[in-house]
Amino acid sequence: MPVTAPQDAQTLRILPWLVAIAFFMQTLDGTILNTALPAMARDLAENPLRMQGVVIAYMLTVALLIPASGWLADRFGTRRIFILAIVLFSLGSLACALSQSLNQLLASRVLQGIGGALMLPVGRLTVLRVFPRSEFVRVMTLIALPGLVGPLLGPTLGGWLVQYASWHWIFLINLPVGVIGCLVALRYMPDLRGERMPFDTLGFLLFGAAMVLITVALEGLGSEQMPHARVMLLLFGGVACLATYWLHATRARQPLFSPSLFHTRSFSVGILGNLFARLGSGALPFLVPLLLQVALGYSPAQAGMMMIPLALGAMAIKPLAKPVIDRFGYRATLTGNTLLLGGLIGGLSLVGGDTSLVWLIVHLGLIGMVNSLQFTAMNTVTLLGLSNEQASSGNSLLSVVVQLSMSLGVATAAALLGGFTHPGGDEAVLQAFHLTFLCVGALAMLAAPLFLQLDKSDTHGPADDSSRLTE
Template sequence: MADQSFQAVAAERAAPNFRVTAMIVASAMLMENIDATVLATALPTMARDFGVDAAAMSIALTSYLLSLAIFIPASGRIADRFGSRTVFRAAIFIFILGSIFCALAPTLPALVVARLFQGAGGAMMMPVGRLVLMRSVARKDMVSAISWLLIPALIGPIIGPPLGGLIVTYLAWRWIFYINVPIGIVGILLVSIYIQNFQGSTVERFDWIGFVISGVSLSALLFGFELASHQGQGMTSVSLVACGCLFGLLYLRHARNHPAPILDFSLMKVPSFGTSVIAGSLTRITQGAQPFLLPLLFQIGFGYTAAQAGKLVIATAVGALLMRPFAKPVYRYLGFRNSLVVNGVLGTIGYGLCAAFRPDWPDWLMFAVMILSAFFLAFQFTAYNTIAYDEIEPGRMSSATSFYTTFQQLMLSLGICIGALALQASVTMNGNVEPQPTDFSAALIVVTLISITATVWNFRFKPNAGAEISGHHAH
């Protein structure tokens, strides 16, 4: 009886307002997103401390990607086995511990090992955090809750580099990792108090073979896409992508014969989920390329300082924040399909307008264009991330979040790859020594044209898709 009373109290305590749950999950993801982008600014300083060439420090970034590629697919199965709260809390703890190891690393090899460990925590935070939200929030509040999850992805890459510059200038690079400790501790406490521990009803045999094959495939693809943005790494990039595709085909063959594959491609047969994955992947080409191309345009093409470029690019975070109050009313009035079709065109064309930026444009006008572009794209991703799970059965939710997060990470990296390749192709064709504003325009147009094809898939959503979530059926 006492045990039942304790469980009743715990259940009541663990059912907070959906905004509390969303903010807890978003805060953990923001910590991870900032950490990844802050590090890039500090790499030259770290290279001097370790006594290595600055180019060698790229392994500190790619080692983290390796952990993401390996552990994101497995996160759903692990959450089903041990419970979403337990795994989410453990992921934050591993991320904190990895951050401490990174801060204490005396050499580059030690830092690489620490980043691998830290990445294991980060890999589980993303999909399990999304799973926590899906299982904790009522369907009528899903749009508002999901919109919070977009903020870390959009703000992290923006505030990370200037924050890294401040830390390196006024403190020391090791504080980049130490700042995660108090944030993570608070996160663990809040998760323990407010998040319920959902477990899968059935725990099937873990797919170890699929775990290895998918890890090799995704690692090779992520590294290949990432190296495409580095000078002189063209052949290495192509080789890695080819290797990733080969192992990807091997995995597909394996998955067809396994009762519970680590990445369940049968989920693509669920109409709303499969369409959201494809349309969202195409749109994420632009989202991945934008944080790579725009800062370079302002600094290389326009001659702006890093600080000036940072002030302009923060417009994307402002646009995402302004979007939040509008999402739910618009979805209720138009429904998901109409919203995705109309808004998808507006958002993609908005980033296409960035191709017209020139040094004689006033800063306020470029800032306004980027605010509107980010507003529409944040609106679009809120819809994709919500409607994807409309028809997913509760028992398959963990597999779905792992699958969706894997492709989300992959397509963001592909966006950088395509943006870098288009930029380099334009530079070569025009015979320029270094990129000019017209070369950046060409790259922005290429990624925009790819993303606009998502409109065809947006029309494939059912007219009443997500009606229970949006409330559109009431009109």
């Protein structure tokens, strides 16, 4: 891709780091919160097993607004939208720290999510338009590095802040980074605008309503305050909106996501596989810290440090992902890896008070490795068959599905945990976690038959296609 917006040398040096900082803020926020949920629940007089809404509100908001990020950047300019995103994320962080009730915290997380939904997509779009295609992979690799540090630093930092300061600081630390980000963006973020394409407002509303209704319905299954009749109405309403969107998209001139994307078999399999596989992996950052603190009595700092093996395992397997996929192909890699991932998640049902610390660390490290290989293979196989004209829309839909499936994973895990939890002391709580991990592992395994539907021609390809999606 040619350089479409020439910039001075200093801007070309600073811009990747600016976008990398935005990515770091997002990944840090996504991992630092989970170890703080029990402490937040105590402070807000809530049940720690009912705090899933704090996680879901952010991820669902991000999923909702990703499709609009490119249009907003084209309409109002990349600099204005990027700075607005940082400001909203920072203000949302401050509002989270000042929240006095769960409802206030949920509203603040939505505001934070609006900023988070715009930061990385707009930053990545700017990089795409400023750097030549020959440099794009190198630049996106640089941007992705802080994203690997966030999951490594987040849980540990969150645990230590909660134990030795207060949970409010997990949000307040975003403020100085946000101020620096705004100042740098004012100077070095290019102000680019694209062709003003019509936006599929009806499709956006239908697709967004479907995501919200289905997620709230699943979240309501884990809540004691929502009647089952209301849950069913929300669930069927969401399915109806999704069906209506599909019919609308087949007739719209420029739909939000074109149904023609699904004419590519590898894309269809990859999207559906992502949805089910991430139901399991998306629940882990929520479930594991709760298990360690609520059921096993770990301190927040100890629970945070126990998440390090997941991140280290993910980092360790990265260099091996391409050789493994090249050797076995996407079909065999994804099918076998999906079954292994589900089995490892289900294996957490064996963790108890007498479990060896070394064994637990090894188990979590293996999950991190298998999870990372899964993400790399799923992302690449989803996009490798798309044409250059379809790549942008396909990547956008994949980003939405990633966020949505993780949100649904947390909602599903919380619903299962709530359903299995009965009065009976610590043993009953631990048993509820065990049953939940078994079910979540089984849900992740449901993606294996989907990956078996890959054609022979889909089973080998460029496993390092970072130019389309970096995770």
